[in-house]
Amino acid sequence: MTDSAAQSAGLKIVADENIPALEEYFGDLGTLQRYHGRTLTRDQLIDADILLVRSVTQVNQSLLEGTRVRFVGSCTIGTDHLDTHWLERNDIFWSAAPGCNANSVVEYVFCTLAALAVDWRSRSFGIVGCGNVGGLLHKRLQALGISCAVYDPWLEDNPDASGLDQVLCQDIVCLHAPLVKGGSYPSFHMIGEEQLQRLRDDTVLISAGRGGVVDNRALLVEIQRGKRFTTVLDVWENEPDIDIDLLQAVDLGTPHIAGYSLDGKLAGTRMIREALCRQLGIAPLAVEDKSTGSIVEIVGDSAAELLLQMYDPREDDRRLRAAAAGTAPMQAAFDQLRKDYPERLEFSHYRTFIQVLEERQKQQLAVLGLACN
Ligand SMILES: NC(=O)c1ccc[n+]([C@@H]2O[C@H](COP(=O)([O-])OP(=O)(O)OC[C@H]3O[C@@H](n4cnc5c(N)ncnc54)[C@H](O)[C@@H]3O)[C@@H](O)[C@H]2O)c1
Numbered sequence: 001m002t003d004s005a006a007q008s009a010g011l012k013i014v015a016d017e018n019i020p021a022l023e024e025y026f027g028d029l030g031t032l033q034r035y036h037g038r039t040l041t042r043d044q045l046i047d048a049d050i051l052l053v054r055s056v057t058q059v060n061q062s063l064l065e066g067t068r069v070r071f072v073g074s075c076t077i078g079t080d081h082l083d084t085h086w087l088e089r090n091d092i093f094w095s096a097a098p099g100c101n102a103n104s105v106v107e108y109v110f111c112t113l114a115a116l117a118v119d120w121r122s123r124s125f126g127i128v129g130c131g132n133v134g135g136l137l138h139k140r141l142q143a144l145g146i147s148c149a150v151y152d153p154w155l156e157d158n159p160d161a162s163g164l165d166q167v168l169c170q171d172i173v174c175l176h177a178p179l180v181k182g183g184s185y186p187s188f189h190m191i192g193e194e195q196l197q198r199l200r201d202d203t204v205l206i207s208a209g210r211g212g213v214v215d216n217r218a219l220l221v222e223i224q225r226g227k228r229f230t231t232v233l234d235v236w237e238n239e240p241d242i243d244i245d246l247l248q249a250v251d252l253g254t255p256h257i258a259g260y261s262l263d264g265k266l267a268g269t270r271m272i273r274e275a276l277c278r279q280l281g282i283a284p285l286a287v288e289d290k291s292t293g294s295i296v297e298i299v300g301d302s303a304a305e306l307l308l309q310m311y312d313p314r315e316d317d318r319r320l321r322a323a324a325a326g327t328a329p330m331q332a333a334f335d336q337l338r339k340d341y342p343e344r345l346e347f348s349h350y351r352t353f354i355q356v357l358e359e360r361q362k363q364q365l366a367v368l369g370l371a372c373n
């Protein structure tokens with residue numbers, strides 16, 4: 001333990017058991033107590049100094065009032081589970097991990113298109129929400145010369161900025177907006193009956209922001225009415241108790257794991273460690289991520305085959321459907337899949353020596369992060 005960390009030791013840190021590498025990143029700062037993210041109660045926090053969460057814990061007055069928690073860190077991009085106004089009014093410092101798993105979500109998008117056998121290189125994209133995730137997707141598409149329209153009401157100076165209706169006319173529509181319920185541009189149910197009816201039958205709709213951005217009931221109704229657009233849902237309303245009829249109706253359904261690369265999860269933990277160190281006024285600890293350095297060699301005859309070797313979302317879809325058909329309640333099964341999620345490395349850990357790919361395909365894969373020799 002460093003001298004400065006030693007001064008801070010003695011803190012009681014209460015942390016979601018699903019945060020990876022807790023011991024490595026926080027063990028030197030005090031006592032670690034793990035909890036189940038969805039069932040944490042105020043009583044478990046009474047004498048805690050630090051609360052570390054993921055997206056499934058609602059952090060608000062009823063959880064924290066009367067406790068001595070002074071720092072809340074969420075190892076996630078999304079912050080809709082934090083009542084940030086209440087935290088700030090009560091001088092509780094909070095931090096999240098912007099962008100930590102953005103690359104993982106972008107890779108999820110390309111792999112789902114490979115799994116659906118969509119030739120995305122000749123199709124146009126529409127992106128709703130162009131922050132760390134949507135912006136990275138947009139950057140990759142631009143680098144590949146793929147036409148893209150973007151809807152983000154807060155974004156200035158983007159040459160591809162369009163209205164939502166224009167974005168919904170594109171061939172592949174990717175939803176990466178956060179869940180916002182108030183203000184000038186709420187995103188809750190922004191994709192409802194009217195918007196779904198605008199999608200053409202050959203549209204691919206990929207939702208990987210937050211479940212509530214799409215009106216799930218309206219989506220099911222549209223599909224049941226015979227709308228034939230292709231639907232990929234990673235995020236759902238009422239997680240973990242998702243609508244099983246909707247799962248059966250979509251083309252690919254995954255249990256909110258688009259951002260679940262090992263790299264993305266560890267980056268979230270590391271960013272919160274850094275934020276806590278800044279708050280405590282101590283130097284950040286250099287911890288080597290478990291994922292760093294591992295390189296996997298793969299071979300395949302096509303870009304799609306290579307993408308699916310790195311990550312095949314059909315496996316997640318199959319596991320989710322099997323869980324829904326099983327005897328355990330959906331809530332428990334959904335959370336268990338996320339807890340037991342297999343290790344997934346990002347494309348930067350892979351290298352291919354394949355010779356048969358055309359130079360153009362190699363360049364495309366390189367833009368996505370796969371090293372081609
Ligand atoms: N499925 C997953 O595993 C996963 C992983 C990471 C993030 N997410 C979700 O994706 C969301 C976006 O992530 P990010 O890193 O890009 O966040 P970000 O905060 O960097 O960007 C969000 C963007 O959405 C825009 N936006 C806000 N309201 C909007 C609206 N009504 N319509 C359109 N755009 C709007 C903002 O202006 C911003 O540019 C997160 O808030 C999180 O909820 C999901």
Ligand SMILES: O=C(O)[C@H](O)[C@H](O)COP(=O)(O)O
Nearest residue numbers: 054055056076077078259260
């Ligand atoms: O907001 C995020 O970073 C992602 O949605 C994240 O992958 C959610 O994972 P969870 O916190 O639910 O484990």
